[in-house]
Amino acid sequence: MAIIINPLTDAQVKQAKPTDKAYKLSDGGGLYLHVSKTGNRSWRIDYRRPVTRTRATITLGQYPTMTLAQARAHRLSLKENLADGIDPFEKRKEDEREKVLLSHNTFRAIADEYMSRKSHVSDSTIRNNHKQLRRLNKFIGDKPITAIKPTDVLEVCRAAEAQGYLETAVKVRTMAGQVFRYAVQTGRCERDVTQDLIGAIKTPVTTHYPAITDPKEFGIMLSDMEDYQGSFEVRTALKLLPLLFVRSGELRYGLWNELDLSAATWSFTPRKTKRSTELKLIVPLPTQAVELFRELADHARSDYMFPAIHTTVQPMSENTMNQALKRLGYEGTKQTVHGFRASARTMLVEQLKYPEQLVEMQLGHRVRDMHGRAYNRVTLLDERREMMQGWADYLDKLKRG
Structure with missing residues (x-):
């Protein structure tokens, strides 16, 4: 390989053309431009490794991406590292390792x-x-x-x-x-x-799901549900939501194997808190709910109690239930499927005078005792069963009222 030793200029570097043999244009201090037979031009530098004192070569970059001035700056940095006993080759490997680490640390x-x-x-x-x-x-x-x-x-x-x-x-x-x-x-x-x-972000105004809490209006809505002309599954879901006041998603994703109709219970882990706790919520079923589930079981076509209309591998959508309410004349500004929980909470406490703590437990909320310990969701089951039956009987009265 021919070696041309010259003080380099930008013009010389720019005019470097390939020949039948690769060659170098030296700039001194070990730095040179390597010109391959194919015309590829790269900046390289020869140096002695600090520990072994063996000769080594490292490629700095390609021309014209890296200019002559930039190559000289790299040479200066490399010389400074060598003076400090730092091997440029090992430093490059360390930089690459750090780069890979950072790519996984973004x-x-x-x-x-x-x-x-x-x-x-x-x-x-x-x-x-x-x-x-x-x-x-x-x-x-x-x-x-x-x-x-x-x-x-x-x-x-x-x-x-x-x-x-x-x-x-x-x-x-x-x-x-x-x-x-x-x-x-x-x-x-x-x-x-x-x-x-904390405190640096504007707090949005809390908006609650629209919910009817007036007993008379609620009774009219329950009566309207009895006359719903849509599918049997949707009508049954509409009837069960105010009766059990579970989250709409919990009802839609409910599985038949979670039900024990002989014991009149529905046990499941709330999807909203499934990640943080595996505690099951037990819903005592009033006789009215057991009857609805038995009728629904005669039409079962999926592991889900309420499968989607056109498939058995997905549950019914929330939109299906909200649209059913809308067809009954209850726009989202008046009542939503989520709002049944608020309706039940309000009337159970204000109209039927059940303890707020008991209602909160049945809603699946975390309730603490006087010592700050959270109640288990299976406690006070007899009291909650009596409350759920009392609530179902109250709804029957509202429908007749």
């Missing part, structure tokens, strides 16, 4: 890992989580999680606020906090920086 990578480990949560929760993560990844997804500051997360929240999505801004901060806490637990960062944002 917010996006850790968030993906966190989401892959999420189990026992509903599909809608997963979709909502990914929706918030898309917002976060747009701003901080490619940043190493250790380099993310509270203000970086706040910027994402502020963007949502500027669009008028105050609730989304809160959800974004919550989602970011979950990822940070997972990173802390797995040793990827020291702390959850979103804790510094």
Whole structure:
């Protein structure tokens, strides 16, 4: 291989053409431009390794992507490292390892890992989580999680606020906090920086699901349900929701093997809290509910008690039930399927005078005793059974009223 030793100029480098043999254009200090037979031009430098004193060559970059001035700057940096006993080759390997580590330590990578480990949560929760993560990844997804500051997360929240999505801004901060806490637990960062944002995000005005709480109006609605002309399954679901006041998703995803009609109980783990606790909620079934379930069992066509209209592998959609209410004349501004829980809670306490604590337990909410300990969801079962039967009988009176 021919070696041409010249002080290099930009013009010389630019005009370097391939020949039948590869050659070098030296710039001194071990730096040279390597010109291959195919015309590929790369900056390289020869040096002696600090420990073994053997000769080594390292490629700095390609011309013209790396200019002569940039190559000289790399040479200076390399010489400084050598003076400190640092082998450029080993340093490059260390830099590559760090780069790979950082690629697995970005917010996006850790968030993906966190989401892959999420189990026992509903599909809608997963979709909502990914929706918030898309917002976060747009701003901080490619940043190493250790380099993310509270203000970086706040910027994402502020963007949502500027669009008028105050609730989304809160959800974004919550989602970011979950990822940070997972990173802390797995040793990827020291702390959850979103804790510094408490109080910095506008609090959205809480809106409750529309719910009828006037006994007379509620009785009229129950009577209207009896005349619903849609499918038998939808009509039965509409009747059971006010009777049992479970979450609509819990009813829609209910499985036949969760029912014990001989014991008049329905036992399931609430989907909303399935990830944090495996405790089952026992719903004592009043005689009216047992009768409805027995009639429904004669039409069973799936493991789900309420399968979708056109398939047996998916449950009925929430929209199906809300549309049924709408066809009965109850728009979303007056009553929704979620609102039946609020209707029951209000009337059980205000009209039937049941203890609020008992009602909250049946709603599946965490209720604590005087010592701050959470009640188990299977406690006070006899009292709750009496309450559920009293509530069902009360609804019958409202329908007749």
